[in-house]
Amino acid sequence: MKRRSRISAVTLAFAMVFMTLASQAVFAGGGQQKKSDGTIRIGFINAFLTTPYQAPLDAAAVKRAKELGVELILVDGKADSATMLSQAQSFIDQKVDAIMFVPADMAGSITIVKAIHAAGIPVIGVNSRPDPSVENLLATQVSCDLEYEGEVIGKLVASHFPQGGKAVTIEGFAGTEAQQKRTAGFKKGLAGSKVEVVQEVIADWDRAKAMSAADDLITRIPDLKIIFAQDDSMAFGAIEAVKAAGKMDQIKVYGIGFMGDESRAYLKSGELQGTCTQSPSYEGVTGLELAVKVIKGEKVDAYYRTEALPVSKENADSIDHGFNVN
Template identity: 35%
Template sequence: MKTPIRFTALALSLLLGSGAALAADLKIGVSMSQFDDTYLTNVREYMDKHAKSYPKGDGVQLQFEDARADVVKQLSQVENFISQKVDAIIVNPVDTASTARISKSAIEAGIPLVYVNRRPDQKDLPKGVAAVTSDDEEAGRLQMQYIADKLGGKGKIVILLGDLANNSTTNRTKGIKEVLAKYPGIKIEQEQTGIWLRDRGMTLVNDWLTQGREFNAVLANNDEMAIGAAMALKSAGTKPGSVLIAGVDGTPDGLNAISKGEMTVSVFQDAKGQGVGSLEAARKMARHETIEQNIVIPFKLITPDNVKDFK
């Protein structure tokens, strides 16, 4: 009698063991281009919060890494995830033109890869790779159209560009210029990169004011540079609202600046939509479920009239 009982117990333990293995949490490696970017911090926090919401035994363990705006470091992080045999990888690329090696490494390892916030420059993504992004050209069109209407189709503007290695910068600016093509009475006075940073935006606008340049509006590729522009104008004694300021992202600081009248308008980029969307995509791909390869999270215009709806 003892032998079959032992055998049954062993079989049961093996069965339970295999069940536990099947119910094990998925391991997902996440490489963010830089942790100290305000908007990307929000994306990361929403991702982390959503990962903790899954039921026990059906969860996700996230391993976050900061690429510190270094392409080589980011590739190394991805290769490290591969060596750890993670179930999926999420990447917010440092340079959207330098993602081919990241994609190649993940595909060769048979590990699903999801790009978030910034889509690779290549037109068609390879099989096993997805992207959760927003249409950056639309962001540029929305902010510029609002400012063009406020200016009555006449005036001078300056453009604060993001990181030039980033297609978000290229496409948001392209959207701005698409609208400008309809308004020959609006001229670009200056156009320089503030690499997404508040202090760089402030320095550039301060320099232009010191040089005696005149402009009626600031079009910034993100809220941080727009806030920096507002700070420079305030320091120079410019009457709030006399120079229109447009941003992109709808960060908490950006929303507060609109509420206070320091910024004119922003375009809401859904950090929660991107963070949760990329995690869900990676999770489904790891489980061999079919997903849409290009997931687009829509932008929304934020004005003083509706800013309260975004808080």
């Protein structure tokens, strides 16, 4: 179908590269055995290796590792905490110097973080926070404030709809920190407005699933005014559903992440009403650099926040989205 064919070439390219890399482990250095030449070795367990956001994050970390002469071993957690625990144990056995970690969900992160910490290996949280009960075991964390991101979009929607209207949310994997906190923040941003969130649905950060979910919501809620998707990729799917229903004038779509040149194009065309920044390049590079600092015994802060700036048609050209990794 034509409306399913607009997945960007950049996203597909990232996905193809990282599907190949995930089957082996990605190296900015040599093999998997413990190095005796002093080379820093960092394991990177990423729950969502090939998603549109994580792929450029991974690429930025790999690039920075090569620049620093660091060996980075990147593995695909396949959004499964049991798989990731096994990968963590493998890194422990390899005696890596540090482990960067993007959890699949908060509950599943507990055992993984505890196991790595018990082995005396520093854990660097990247992109998503682990369960609060083990945050104190992290050496440091780089991520957005997920609730604040949702709040930024909620306030933007409230300013665009002073007259109010019905809104729905299209969300990522159930149980993840992002899925929970972005919707909580969105509602916080809407507080005091006349906008009402009438339904929340899960679409697993998947563009096609988001389009299908939006199709259903548009049919069941004829006076729907607002769709908030928890990332821009799902927002693109929702836009295709709105266009197919012939309701572009009635229903406005918002996302999160300012996900590359495709987001910029959707904003400038007016099809995407608003989003906010979350640079994957910043998180990948900063996570890698923090891991190196921790290994060297340098002082780091407990938390580094990824910026969340509101983006609309008016300022889309003036803000760097951080998705192009050269």
